[in-house]
Amino acid sequence: MTGQERSEEKSECVSLSPMMEAVPAPPESERVCVFGTGDMGRSLGLRLLQAGYGVVFGSRRPHSSSSLIPHGAQVLGHAAASQSAHLIFIAVQREHYDFLVPLANQLKGKVLVDLSNNLRKNQYPEANAEYLQSLVPGAEVVKGFNTLSAWSLQNGPSDANRQVYICGESVEAKQAVIAVAIKLGFSALDQGFLSVARELEDFPLQLFPQWRLPLRIAIGLSAAFFFYLLIRDIIYAYVTQSKDISFRIMVSLANKVCPIVSLIMLSLCYLPGVLASFLQLYRGTKYRRFPDWLDRWMLCRKQLGLLALGFAFLHVLYTLIIPIRYYVRFKATERTVSVIRENRTTQFDTTTAWRGDSYLSLGILGFGLYVLLGITSLPSVINTLSWREFSFIQSKLGHLTLLLCTAHTYLYGWNRFLSSSTYKWYTPPGYMLCLVLPSVVLLLKLLHTHTQNNTLSVMTALSLRGWLPFNHRLPCFWDQKPTITFN
Amino acid sequence: MTGQERSEEKSECVSLSPMMEAVPAPPESERVCVFGTGDMGRSLGLRLLQAGYGVVFGSRRPHSSSSLIPHGAQVLGHAAASQSAHLIFIAVQREHYDFLVPLANQLKGKVLVDLSNNLRKNQYPEANAEYLQSLVPGAEVVKGFNTLSAWSLQNGPSDANRQVYICGESVEAKQAVIAVAIKLGFSALDQGFLSVARELEDFPLQLFPQWRLPLRIAIGLSAAFFFYLLIRDIIYAYVTQSKDISFRIMVSLANKVCPIVSLIMLSLCYLPGVLASFLQLYRGTKYRRFPDWLDRWMLCRKQLGLLALGFAFLHVLYTLIIPIRYYVRFKATERTVSVIRENRTTQFDTTTAWRGDSYLSLGILGFGLYVLLGITSLPSVINTLSWREFSFIQSKLGHLTLLLCTAHTYLYGWNRFLSSSTYKWYTPPGYMLCLVLPSVVLLLKLLHTHTQNNTLSVMTALSLRGWLPFNHRLPCFWDQKPTITFN
Amino acid sequence: MTGQERSEEKSECVSLSPMMEAVPAPPESERVCVFGTGDMGRSLGLRLLQAGYGVVFGSRRPHSSSSLIPHGAQVLGHAAASQSAHLIFIAVQREHYDFLVPLANQLKGKVLVDLSNNLRKNQYPEANAEYLQSLVPGAEVVKGFNTLSAWSLQNGPSDANRQVYICGESVEAKQAVIAVAIKLGFSALDQGFLSVARELEDFPLQLFPQWRLPLRIAIGLSAAFFFYLLIRDIIYAYVTQSKDISFRIMVSLANKVCPIVSLIMLSLCYLPGVLASFLQLYRGTKYRRFPDWLDRWMLCRKQLGLLALGFAFLHVLYTLIIPIRYYVRFKATERTVSVIRENRTTQFDTTTAWRGDSYLSLGILGFGLYVLLGITSLPSVINTLSWREFSFIQSKLGHLTLLLCTAHTYLYGWNRFLSSSTYKWYTPPGYMLCLVLPSVVLLLKLLHTHTQNNTLSVMTALSLRGWLPFNHRLPCFWDQKPTITFN
Known part of the structure; x- marks a missing residue:
């Protein structure tokens, strides 16, 4: 930066050249x-x-x-x-x-x-x-x-x-x-x-060797859910009610795919850590290597998490522009008009207000933590953290983020889980599908924390994991594992 | 990154081991x-x-x-x-x-x-x-x-x-x-x-030793204002009008607490610098140590500022989802319906439009600068700045941010400052309380800049402060002070 | 960070001083x-x-x-x-x-x-x-x-x-x-x-020597478009219809200036790279120096891009608060009321829905990539990228961002390009003016990629440019060029 300025102004340097050569070699x-x-x-x-x-x-x-x-x-x-x-x-x-x-x-x-x-x-x-x-x-x-x-x-x-x-x-x-x-x-x-x-x-x-697997997962999940929701929402409406609502692809569908993929990838980011903990508990030692597939999975947690954050970011933007959309404004007018013309009275429902506001609030807090996780995974920020601080953020706050986002999705579903009209063509909606994995991860994590506390006295080695430079076979939730192997 | 790729592919390395030992020790x-x-x-x-x-x-x-x-x-x-x-x-x-x-x-x-x-x-x-x-x-x-x-x-x-x-x-x-x-x-x-x-x-x-005091301040302020507003808004409505508007806790109340805490913490971030300047002016020298409490306060300005940014970020999200809320949509419909049924005519008020748009615009610009301050406090960005550049951003732009956010809040209050209906149970609303500190900081800063210019010739040492590596007893607005003391 | 904690607690150090001097010099x-x-x-x-x-x-x-x-x-x-x-x-x-x-x-x-x-x-x-x-x-x-x-x-x-x-x-x-x-x-x-x-x-x-030219361009463009739009929108309405819509300055006008300046500056960021490629093709060698103005331009591409991102960020915020504005809410109520009073029926237009949603979706995706470009230009992130990765992001993804944002603007214009009512006082609206430069850059880029592929066999040197440490006379799309010149 400073060097450039210098080089732009450096004119006397030209004259230095002959003198320089006079200097004894x-x-x-x-x-x-x-x-x-x-x-x-x-x-x-x-x-x-x-x-x-x-x-x-x-x-x-x-x-x-x-x-x-x-x-x-x-x-x-x-x-x-x-x-x-x-x-x-x-x-x-x-x-x-x-x-x-x-x-x-x-x-x-x-x-x-x-x-x-x-x-x-x-x-x-x-x-x-x-x-x-x-x-x-x-x-x-x-x-x-x-x-x-x-x-x-x-x-x-x-x-x-x-x-x-x-x-x-x-x-x-x-x-x-x-x-x-x-x-x-x-x-x-x-x-x-x-x-x-x-x-x-x-x-x-090299061109992003570590991003390939996470990117493939992201693209695969997006494509799968896109077609699933295309059939369930747009084609279903066309077939059963002959309505053309294909315009929904651009925003509504995108805003369903993004949060679904984001939540699944966030749980994929924390699943291997939980699996590895159980494997260590089962084996009774933390000194044996993990199977290769688990190793490879753990190596790309950071990338999985950052892609999940990207999808969450798009979800936030897609959600915030909702009230600007022509379709939404049209519907709002239509609703008001119909209230007047049919001379209905509208009744304010406190439960709906509670549910809606809680749903939004959980989403906002979850996204706030998501962004915090993203910022702390910047190389220069990681470097300022002690090992215990890094582990606290990526493990404790990471699981809290997963919890908030999962709760946000459950509140979105609310009482529709039990309504049969939800299951068009006998298929569950996308948000239900995407709840499976995070629920499992959170349950396993809860179970593991519980088990671990009970067996603490027996397996000190395990309880030391994760936050001491000196003992960190399994330290890095979300971050990279040691990169060099000892064959 | 690159090292991992290598280790994954390194197979020929195994054979190197015996040769290596043949090398003379x-x-x-x-x-x-x-x-x-x-x-x-x-x-x-x-x-x-x-x-x-x-x-x-x-x-x-x-x-x-x-x-x-x-x-x-x-x-x-x-x-x-x-x-x-x-x-x-x-x-x-x-x-x-x-x-x-x-x-x-x-x-x-x-x-x-x-x-x-x-x-x-x-x-x-x-x-x-x-x-x-x-x-x-x-x-x-x-x-x-x-x-x-x-x-x-x-x-x-x-x-x-x-x-x-x-x-x-x-x-x-x-x-x-x-x-x-x-x-x-x-x-x-x-x-x-x-x-x-x-x-x-x-x-x-260590677990975030520098974040403890700022976090405690943030939690304390949030809790205090939460209960204050809970009483003023929700309990007041329940007691005087028997209305249950408790659902507002999730979004409305949160969206009052966040900006209030953010603005107070931002001014807490700039207050010690102003105090220190006055102390130096009063003492007539910049070579005496500050009292311990001021030193400790100045050491956590960066953390105060980043927490303030976090609250501002939540405030922005809470504000942007307003039109999606059930309550807001319900009210909008109700208002339109009542206009029709009561056959009222609505009149567009240009002053209200000016005030509302200015209020929003100041908030947006303030938040933009807020984010800029946050980005420039990333370790790797700080490192690319010269001392003068860093000081310019954190001091000049920092005070400008405080000014914009304070003006944003004043415009929010507008003419309600004088209306008696604002003071429920004789208490001022939250945004008025939170305006005290930033107003004081801005006033003191203005005063100091003025005083300093007048005494410049007498106290050269002071005027040199802040932007020369060589002369920086008081350099670091928002950032860390030198960490090692000479007893 | 850790050092501070230490110095705060270090009391026994005082006693070390005399011992230290006993140590042999x-x-x-x-x-x-x-x-x-x-x-x-x-x-x-x-x-x-x-x-x-x-x-x-x-x-x-x-x-x-x-x-x-x-x-x-x-x-x-x-x-x-x-x-x-x-x-x-x-x-x-x-x-x-x-x-x-x-x-x-x-x-x-x-x-x-x-x-x-x-x-x-x-x-x-x-x-x-x-x-x-x-x-x-x-x-x-x-x-x-x-x-x-x-x-x-x-x-x-x-x-x-x-x-x-x-x-x-x-x-x-x-x-x-x-x-x-x-x-x-x-x-x-x-x-x-x-x-x-x-x-x-x-x-x-130094105070941001590299930011001066980009900042001047940004301020100049903003001022020019501000006055142009002030005349076209607000003064035009006042003169021809005697309507005072001056309140629009705060949000509507700002939200027109921001995206216009952002798009122009993004194209200014990619134009010099395209020009340089053509110059090299024309000269038939990559070993001659570029003219000084091109050199200086290429040196500030990063700053141009980051300022463009700043304007895009403000544009996003200004857009998202639209539904909260008093004017917008007033208009929505007025529209609904007029539908009722005039007993009109409203017709949902699928084309408008498609266009509006596509427009928003392209904007969101463009902004997502924009933010990605911004993040990868952080010093600590750049350092983790291989040369090829950096070039991929800043060149490929950069041009994709430009393409998305340009398409977003074309969709905004849509069929208004041909309507004569668009051209108040025979002047084109701002978004049309700002489309010229990005269209030219994208066209030139397309042309160059095509030409280059055809001449690959003849001019290997050129085709090697951009992604090999060993061969990078023209490597740095968006980033800094080598800073030291060999006179």
């Missing part, structure tokens, strides 16, 4: 080489310069490139450049790697950092870094820095892109790369040998 | 020992391995544990393991510390890092770290890393959990631990001697 | 000196102590200052203090720099870090750091740390304020300062020679 250990003068190479070079390294660019056309590179850096031909440093960043696309073959001799013993990425998964038979190693067998190839963009290199590391993943065969080579990463402000994670390179190269190609 | 200074193979121990061990350390686990049953520990690490018995490194992380629960007593000799001169936490405050007479020191008097005990969860160790440091707090008697021991912390990507803060250990052990047990 | 290389015992000096000193440095304060009145400084630090006179360390932080305001002149001899060869800031831009003829250098010519002056507040020094580095910018003539001096910054948990960026100091000193005085 840093020792070889503090000098690195960058092959390639594209965006990535130049951004990396600038960052290296700013961290105090001497930087020598290697280029095919050193003379024409010299205008492109950041001030304070040198450009030489590849062969000459490679002699000036022990560590060489290869910021070149894989297709052009063959220029390295004639340099194989000069590169012997050097550490080559492969920064390249591909355009799609499985584009080449082997990882770029392995290919590079095969071209220059005498060098120590380290894969790394490829998950960073030129943008994040220029703007400096922040939160999630502070981590640099590296892999390679040589421990010494990796330690040299780690040292550079730390000096640039990154934190390096050694992922193992060069065979992991392919995985590292697939990272930047 | 790092020197002793680069080798650390971890006692305990639980979640915390394994997560820490993995992180250490990834940062390039050699890791030796100490375990009671080294053979059965070897399948649990991360690849590349060794497992030995406790005695053997302790010989391999100078630094030993004790990732074991306090109850099992007695296994260290027979090792006291081997541990002499070693640095023991106590990572343990307790289940509740004051669980034991002395801090775990002090207990550990008493068991192994010859070792240098350092308390630290206990505020991290295994989860944050595996996912890497981020924002708020980048800081590791340590304490201990030996400066050298602490420096060794700090060096490891930095290499793992954390930033270590030396908190002093081992007597601070108890405080560090209480950290993860 | 660290070697000179690990000792630093701080001149000045104000907020900044003390915060910096405390942080240095916590990171393991020995700290010696220099003060005019060492005896009276000793009660102010953090425990574990020493206070000496300036001359004595300067002898104890190689690195001296000058945490003093520029006006008091003259006390350094008599120390010039002692300071010869020392590294002086200038932390000062000014009250306004161009307050002094030369930068504070350059002035300092002129006073103490024998010392190595490094400008730095001035962008940090005492607050961020005490609370530790986080996200955006992790970076410390430094500049100075001597490479060795800068490396010494960088080393300290890294140990304190910051990441240092060398910005060049001391001539850059002025820019660094202007940083903390």
Whole structure:
């Protein structure tokens, strides 16, 4: 932010360039080489310069490139450049790697950092870094820095892109790369040998891998309930009363599908936690792994919850525009007119008022908590919470939200549960169907809390779960489980 | 995120394990020992391995544990393991510390890092770290890393959990631990001697310490106004007109309590800043400490403001559902019917339209700014603001929000302030009561801005306050004050 | 957060102070000196102590200052203090720099870090750091740390304020300062020679430099459309029908201006990306710089988008309160009454219902996506996204939002486009004017996607743009472009 302002005004910097080169060169250990003068190479070079390294660019056309590179850096031909440093960043696309073959001799013993990425998964038979190693067998190839963009290199590391993943065969080579990463402000994670390179190269190609299952569930549920309600509401009216109320698809139907999907997904978000607790109670230990399907389910609770919040948000908007709708305004006028013309008297019903207001109030409070859960799942907010606070919000407040939303739906149904006219074509309305799962989750949760309190003395380990950093096999309601497995 | 994907697909990693051990062991200074193979121990061990350390686990049953520990690490018995490194992380629960007593000799001169936490405050007479020191008097005990969860160790440091707090008697021991912390990507803060250990052990047990006072104020105000309005509205109607309008509790009453509490809390959020300014003017210096109650009040302004935003959000929802309510729809029909039956003509009143629309518009703009204040108080957004920008938003826009919301409430009252029918049982309505505080705050602020401008030449120090990093004794409207005191 | 709790309870710390001084002093290389015992000096000193440095304060009145400084630090006179360390932080305001002149001899060869800031831009003829250098010519002056507040020094580095910018003539001096910054948990960026100091000193005085252009556009558009609609709606009614409908300014007019400005600004946010793509297609290369006006435009897309979201939010609120308005309720009653009195029958029109509901539904979905775009532009959320994910959301979902909102506006117009009564005084209504730009952007985008697919084989470079870290000259729809230029 501030950097931009600076760069816009920086004019005296141009004159610094010649002076910079007059400065005595840093020792070889503090000098690195960058092959390639594209965006990535130049951004990396600038960052290296700013961290105090001497930087020598290697280029095919050193003379024409010299205008492109950041001030304070040198450009030489590849062969000459490679002699000036022990560590060489290869910021070149894989297709052009063959220029390295004639340099194989000069590169012997050097550490080559492969920064390249591909355009799609499985584009080449082997990882770029392995290919590079095969071209220059005498060098120590380290894969790394490829998950960073030129943008994040220029703007400096922040939160999630502070981590640099590296892999390679040589421990010494990796330690040299780690040292550079730390000096640039990154934190390096050694992922193992060069065979992991392919995985590292697939990272930047990911498109929401964790959101896929929750999105599929959301789309599946929406489609199922849409067609169910289409048949029950619109087609039923057309078949039995020959009325065309298809316009209801746009708002009324949408406003039925949204809350139904939202409530089901919210309970799906809390069901695996309850299941896991029971599994642990049944097994009598918290130290055995969960079955894979449960693990995968627990890993996507956050996404399930956020999608549920999205549907709840749409439900709120669809509800609030009700009085603006032409249909609703038309009906209101029609009702008043009919009261007058038929000379009826209307009677205020306190029970209906109580029920309606309670229904709305529960919905509002439930949505308020829903939004609170959403806000506390923002990465920067999570980070300010202690473990116990996070667990309190996501578990206690989460189940309270589920309770309020379920009660809101029960009040919506009210006495229609027993009326036979509700069951058109012998099918229950959507809100009844969607009440099954949350009711089960709340019941199980109640049961489990009860059971757990009784067995507390026997199974201390279990009761410790969830809120101590030190004991948290099952801590994360709604959030991600530890990501690394120990095979 | 990306790490999970990897772990799910990582199968070739299994084969790396034997090769890893073939790698020549790092020197002793680069080798650390971890006692305990639980979640915390394994997560820490993995992180250490990834940062390039050699890791030796100490375990009671080294053979059965070897399948649990991360690849590349060794497992030995406790005695053997302790010989391999100078630094030993004790990732074991306090109850099992007695296994260290027979090792006291081997541990002499070693640095023991106590990572343990307790289940509740004051669980034991002395801090775990002090207990550990008493068991192994010859070792240098350092308390630290206990505020991290295994989860944050595996996912890497981020924002708020980048800081590791340590304490201990030996400066050298602490420096060794700090060096490891930095290499793992954390930033270590030396908190002093081992007597601070108890405080560090209480950290993860905190449950919103800063939210308690604001929450109590919010609950107290809500309860007080709820009963006040219950008596004034519902009980009054029941006693004087024998009408049962109790159904209004759910929405009407809630929609009176919410805005009242919101406005009072918003002014409570800005009152201490104004008081502090006057105190400084009165004292003639900005270099004296504020009284304790004012300090504590200023420390919870952010929480006061966010709770006020929450109540405002509920008020908006409660207001927007008004036209959907049964009662409101019933009344509308009744009114229209009575117009017809009594053959009245209705007259459009432009003043009422102006007042009503202005009232709504001010409310909308006030709420918009309210939300903006909320968004800019998100940790990650604060971090992108310069000091002057933050101060501008929280002070200038904050007072503007208060002004808009206060004007919104005055317009709500309008001419009812003078009508005697407003004062049922001689009590003023709720919105009048809640106008007192914000009016006072706005007046004082106006007065202070005026005074300050006049005395600017005399008291330069004061006028500098608030927007320069270098001069900010009183900088933080709405946000936290510096947290460490210099006694 | 946790730190505060601690400091409030820390009482035993007082007793630590004398013991701390008994500890053997660290070697000179690990000792630093701080001149000045104000907020900044003390915060910096405390942080240095916590990171393991020995700290010696220099003060005019060492005896009276000793009660102010953090425990574990020493206070000496300036001359004595300067002898104890190689690195001296000058945490003093520029006006008091003259006390350094008599120390010039002692300071010869020392590294002086200038932390000062000014009250306004161009307050002094030369930068504070350059002035300092002129006073103490024998010392190595490094400008730095001035962008940090005492607050961020005490609370530790986080996200955006992790970076410390430094500049100075001597490479060795800068490396010494960088080393300290890294140990304190910051990441240092060398910005060049001391001539850059002025820019660094202007940083903390910035007030939303990036928001200025977007805010001016927003205010300009709002004012223009406000007056246009004022004339067309209110003055037109007054002139032609002598009706005073001025009360409409507060809600009706505001609710026309908000969506119009929102839609125009959303298209302004996507227009430069489309223009840039065409420019690259036309030029046949992605390696040439864009013209300056396009660069500046692309740099403020995020701000344009967020302001557009703000206007959309107000539009939603203004729309949702429609049924609560006095005018609307009055009209509804009047309509019903006239139906009765004139004994008309009302006919339900399915087309109107379809149109109205579709219009509302598109608006809701558009606003939902709008909010999603806003959430994903939060700094902490951006950081969790891979490059491809970010680009997917901001480009694909962004254009979808624009499409939905444009369709929403077309449906609002519906058949009024052709009715001559729409064109009062021969002017088109506001919503028609605002449809021009989004229609053009969507058309160009469609055209470009089509063209690009056809020329894919020829211009691989272009097709790679936007989602690979390695190839992203044109990556950032809606977000910031790389901030540093290579002249």
